[in-house]
Amino acid sequence: MNRSPYLSSAPSVSVIMVKVMLALVPAIAAYVWVFGAGILVVLALASVTALSAEALMLKLRNRPIKPFLMDGSALLTAWLLALSLPPLAPWWLVVVGTLFAIVIAKQLYGGLGYNPFNPAMVGYAVLLISFPVIMTHWPAPLELAQAKLSFATQLQYIFGVTNGLSLDAVSMATPLDYLKTQLMLHHTVQEIAVSPQFGLLGARGGELVVGAYLLGGLYLLQQRLITWHLPTAFLGVLALMAGAFYLVDATHFAHPLFHLFSGASMLGAFFIITDPVSGPTTPKGKIVFAAGIAVLTYLIRVYGGYPDGVAFSVLLMNMCVPLIDAWTQPRVFGHTK
């Protein structure tokens, strides 16, 4: 029997997923530091929902449950979705988003390896369209909050026993959101940027989380779990595009670094657009895909109806993947084209 090769070098799928989750740990720590421990509850909620939904769906689909639960992909989807949500998101929002991601976006398409759309981003987009107010109400970083939010109060927000507490009391527009609304009121970028939620490069506090994502991303690169193509092309094109607009009119367009360090840019660059299943596989294709996401993200941020545009851009470019792959086939050895 010819079953060669007898050797294997590859880390298993679960090892890859675990390492990606490991790469998220610094960002989660930064989250806790900046917004409080509530995020851990959100993460736990999303994880439990994802694993239960995955197990149930696998059972319904007559698939072996254990190997697919152990591959870690459901858990990773849950984490990525949870980290995209506002830190004090109500429990049902987390559950609905996660269920949508796992049941509809992943399992109904055939489970691991068969989903054409990034499950976490499908869950996020569904929530953003269905519950735009909650989804855009981010709590202020702890250092800016008028009253320090205790962990108990955070739990109250998450589980909806707010006793008259209003989210408005603790929330604050994110810099991307604030910039957009203020620009519409004919303020210049420079006037807007003195507002307290602006930090050195992006959002005050938030940029720490962004930095942690960058750190985690570099770890993924070092571990060869992702290639340079996607993050470089995404961040590069985003910076180029923002830079061009910034050069034309610095009073109406934010600095490129602001775009890199705000919103979901870093999370997207290293953890979202790098989802292999829903992304392209050829090196050139990866560059096209990431560049497309960057252009769309920038356009949505500047001209669209939402403060950030990573999720929609990813989903839009997911649709183009088969075409991108077909058009960017590398030259085969010994062939002229």
Place this chain on the structure above:
Amino acid sequence: MSSLLNIMKQSFGLGAVTVTGGVHPPEHKQESTTQPITQLALPKRLVLPLRQHVGNLPKVLVVLGEKVLKGQLLAEAEGNISAAIHAPTSGTVVAIEDALIPHPSGLPDRCITIDVDGKDEWIAHDPTDWRNQDKTLLLSSLRNSGIVGLGGAAFPTQVKLRTNAKSHVDTLVINAAECEPYITCDDMLMRERADQILKGVEIAQHLLGAKQCLIGIEDNKAEAAEAMRLACANSPLNKLVRLKVVVVPTQYPSGDARQLIRLVAGIEVPADKRSTDVGVQCFNVATVLALHRYFDFGEPALSRIVTITGNVQKPANYEVLFGTPVPDLVKAGGGALAGTDDYIMGGPMMGFSLPSVDVPLTKASNCIIASSPNLFAPAPPAMPCIRCARCADVCPVSLQPQELYWFSKSSNLEKARDYNLFDCIECGCCTYACPSNIPLVQYYRFAKSEIIAQDRAKESADLARERNEFRLMRIEREKQERAEKHAQKAAGAKAEAAKAEAAPVNELPEDAAMAAKKAAIAAAIERAKAQKAAAMPQNVADAKPAVQAEIAEIDARREAAKQTVSEQPSDDGTSPQEDK
């Protein structure tokens, strides 16, 4: 620092060319290179499969019970691509029958078995003065040298040495990469017999008329490379042509002929062409050494170096006669250690599990690895493809294995062909790198065989359709011809009748001849009947009278039946057409 510099150089297209993609598994070459090559003791019995090479089966020249001498031709090359088989030692032919051979299919094939007499008695053999002989003569003599590519492909060497105006070879590449893990037979051969190898290179260069000879060695064989460099410096060939040892990075599959040609000569052989179309020919080191033994000593291909390694006591290299049973080699390696559950022929990347350990070593056997679950863990169950494209990153021919997998799995064979499935060299890098443990190469082998089968089926279907169309056309034509004939006959009969009326008494001479013929035929039929009657079963002659009467009755009935059948008119004037 130097590695960083190398990376920079390579990314700017400077410096050495590297394998695109490829992998670097643990080498495990040290184990079997601690002791020199040893001659394996004469086995009691040799089993020589006729199929030890690519191409036609050779024609057997010996008969059962024949005494044969070492080097005697047992089977001669048949057809264009074929290789001869010689007796590796003296003895008696005791069987020419199907036996288990080392092939992944596990199917038996024709073998010649020799009982070894232990005398190791040579047939008369003489060196050839190859420098002063006509090349066509040398090549035709090479036809029965039995030499095939010893790197594992086993392609008849004489075919590769033929040159013509269309395939003019400028560059001779000697493949000494030995990129598969565990295998060290070429490594040891170079360390110990570099001078002999160079003598073989001289012959190959002479036959091809090459202007440069490049010897490609991976950089993990420093000792072998040094020995080869020294041998090159001492070789007279050094003054004739450009002769160079090119050290290439250790990156499997650098030893694939096309990969190595690109690595050492910088030439990418077009996928639809042979290397000779771009002026390059490639031989394994052991193969050129076999050329030296053949021309300079008159010794045909009788033995080779085989590595025994893996889960054995003393991994080493042995010079082994073709046909030697694998267990003899395993025993020489100190025997298999506990846990051995399989024997692999070849390396761990492209080798195959032997159907049984009781098979002979052949010209293609470069290595036997005793395998155990500890050494090569069985692959865990395959998970779905997550499109991580690690397979594409390591593919040395820049295919998209994940797409090919998808197409092969869904039997979308046309698409698989479009994505250049047939450029796949089945090196196994993709499977090696797959985190989902998908046996990708098996899928490609399956898809390739399916496509070939489909092509064949389509070819024969096309042929059958053509034949059927032709048949219908012919039936139609014959029908028309018959109709015409009938019409002519009818017209002829009318004319005849008219004539007969005009001249009724005129007996034509033709009619007289016809009557004589008819009489002769009738006489012949009478004779035949008489003979038939005489030939009636005689075993009934001494039966009882009652039985005799019964038989007579039966015969009469049979006769009557025959009569009725022959009296029935034929319902069709035309004879039935058989169309095949």
